[in-house]
């Protein structure tokens with residue numbers, strides 16, 4: 001028998017063969033499976049990341065409206081006892097420059113201290129330096145605050161103290177200004 005090789009296997013316009021339909025179905029099924037797998041993995045990742053971003057708190061100190069970190073360190077008292085003192089150097093809190101954080105805890109079994117920096121009404125990304133223990137309840141560390149599109153930006157530094165029972169938190173608020181902008185002009 002002579003086979004004409006230039007002839008198409010299936011002339012155009014003919015209905016798709018059963019095998020082609022099956023291949024298409026299989027491909028769709030595989031994509032659905034891949035999509036499902038991706039969603040499942042994203043779910044697992046979110047589940048793992050959630051406690052890191054939102055640690056479970058066992059105690060939280062109230063926000064002290066009189067605290068002015070530009071004037072000096074502030075002290076917050078936890079409802080169940082214990083105190084957390086927080087200070088930033090330099091006092092004028094410049095952006096895009098290394099800042100030194102000092103935390104002093106009293107009456108708390110502090111194993112680890114982190115400072116979670118959050119924009120009060122603006123998402124400024126994840127910025128949570130871990131401080132190193134300097135002895136006698138003192139913890140120190142550094143952080144850099146990014147420049148904001150606004151002239152002035154309010155931040156909340158949540159001091160997270162990891163204890164044997166869970167995390168205790170103390171919030172401290174402060175304002176940063178863009179380089180060249182004075183706070184007095186607000």
Ligand SMILES: [Cu+2]
Nearest residue numbers: 122148149153
């Ligand atoms: Cu901002």
